[in-house]
Amino acid sequence: MANQKPVFLTDDVCPCLRTKTMTLNTEYRRSAYEDSFTADTAIFHCLRTMCGHGPDELDVAADMCRPGRECYVVDPDTIA
């Protein structure tokens, strides 16, 4: 398995980003992000589009859904 160290800390990942690993270990969301980031089989989706690309039509992933991206959401309740 290809393991790579995360480039970023995970605190500011867009709260709309989702992946399977996040649902496995409910107490440790941050750890789940980090694990997902290093897995070469991780598949992400966006809560707004409910698919693998964001509202800006680009892929969603732990290293891409960051502040500065045009569809980045600070408050996840805004999608309700």
Next chain:
Amino acid sequence: MVDEIKIQVGFEGHYEELTVTLPEGDIPPYQPADKLTVVGKSHPRLDALAKATGTARYAYDQRPKGLLYGAILRCPHANANVTTLDTSTAEQMPGVKAVLKATELFESNSCRFAGAEVAAVCATSEQIAEEALRAIFVDYEVLPFAVTLEDSMASGAPQVGRRDQENVERTTPRLGRDRDGSINEEREKAAQDGMAEREKKVDAILKDAPVVISRTFRTQVQTHCPLEPHGLVCEWKDGKLIAHASTQATFGVQGELGRRTGTTPQVICDHVGGGFGSKFSAGREGVIGAMLAKEAGAPVRVMLTRRAEQTAVGNRPDSKQKLTMGLDREGKILAYRIRSWGTPGAGTGGAGAHNDALYKLGEIDKVEYGVRTNTGGARAHRAPGWPQGVFALESMLDEAAKAIDMDPLELRRRNDSHKVRKAEYEIAAKRTKWQDKRGKGVASGSVRRGIGMASSLWFSAGGGGASALVRILKNGTVEVRNGAQDIGTGTRTIMGQVTAEELGLGLADVTVFIGNTDDPRGPASGGSTTIGSLTPAVRLAAHDAKRKLLDAVADRKSWDAAGLDLKHGSVVDGSGNALISFRAACALLDEDAIEVLRDRPTLGRRRPNYAGFEDTNAGVQVAEVAVDLETGEVRVEKVTAVADAGKLINPKLAESQVRGGVIQGVSYALFERRTMDRQEGRMVNADMESYKILGAADCPEIDVVMLDVFNGKSNTGVMGLGEPPIVATAAAVANAVADAIGVRITELPITPRKVLEALGKVPRTRAASEKKGTSL
């Protein structure tokens, strides 16, 4: 207070002592000397009768009063943008109660595969809902498309994605990105420098290696095909959403629908008709169901059609894996190079293949690419990345063994240090008479027999975030509750067994409540973690409830509580003498019930479990096949599966998991394959008639040997089992076929055509078609 204790770990004939630090408040794990009466016994699953008689109620079976029927309009084009979407006619149709535009609901007008959601309706009957879909007018900007790996990678291929997305993207090592997701040149250069360094290092080893072999392997797209399709029944009551979902993650669905609706929904899942990794998210169908129900003011059922099920909600990606291995003549692997490509749909995530695991492979140089295609996207699929990766890896090992004239079993022994797997090799070899059969190519008429092996591993001993509630009522009844789902693995039964064991009762004395988010929080059923995560919480809650009961009894009877225990339905003293029945003890309670809620003990965020016997659990499978040299048909006659899942709570259910994995693995090896029409861009076999899955007549004899491994790691010592049994199967079958016919087939599924091609009996079609692209 954190306790340091000595425990016994290992398995029969291989026990050793280990000093471990228990998490605060935890109890020691089951030990080999424990005399367990319920745990470790093969009880039938608690819901067996309900499932066998059809009384088990799935999401599909929910019929609340006033139920409306949802239906989803899907894009017929492989690549298109919606330019006009007019639902006004549908909205006016009698019986139609709500209409939604997916373009608005999901903030995107792009449809990147034939089957993408465009609009949805709900109506008083399924027929009216279907008619309403036909009344929706959609205009598309239709774009060129690519639906196969070769088509997408070809020079001048149509762009699959949008904006500046390229069709092929490196996924391992990941591209060096900036904080906004754009490429950071400095980071990317560092990644490329690292790649170049590894390449150089492996080049140098391969140059001097006594034996170097290179092969290219292909695997197909395996679509998800659970008997119960994705979907749910939603209703709103007093502003609260109640969703009966077919899901592997009740709390995950609760979280997603909660974010989408601004509420805290209740998600209920009594039974699941299969998930296999595809049912973690609420999915677009889940959001559609919740919003249609809200708009209509009535309960709505949205369950996918079989076509939608096989096109829109996930698959195991295909792969093309170019491997090079260098080794010495004694069988030591020195270096290993991997270049692989996979097609996980319009994105690139999930394309990886685990082809560099299991063995000591020397210096590794691995680069992987995701290839975008206009096809339905990948989702986790029972051991994501493993069956395809291990098929290639284990085929390479057999080819390497052949190159140095060594028994493939011996080559594996020499490159494997796993204590359990080393024992499993010997069990498998003895049980299958490996030495008598391997390489013999026993013939009977046109049929040639062969035998092959492959290995597996898995990681999980579970993690935190699970809680369990145990309630002992004054009338002597016992309940255990958790809100997670039982996806068919037997979680419900296992919770009951662990509780019963701790309370000295029988399984029938415990009522298990599961699959309702109003109960304590539990994990998703993924990564083979559910039982490893849940049972330590269940056991601790039951243990603490027992102590409370015994304290109460001791208080009433003026006994010493420390010397009391619960065994065989009674309160017993230190010598094991029965003093009073469990029921009579409960009657002594002052309150109506003892209720104990406990979280799963862990050592911390990054290290939930203490050290155990091995960090991974192991498996070895041996397949025996018969190949008809005239027709090319392969029959898998027998699979011997030796498996380890840590401490076995219920051997019967564990065996059942292994059998299921083997069956799905043989199906992957011989039959399953998504076929795409390259001209129209659609899946042509999106139904259960033409998407061939192994049937009862194709099923091999399966000989399961479960090792009971006291691995420690948690108070139950359970390791994951749902996924590992599928990891090795296709590889073992492929190796057996090569043993039978003397020629390596490097592409799954192993169809009669490929066998005959390999034997030179029919012309090869693959090489020519690969140049332009072909369906996978």
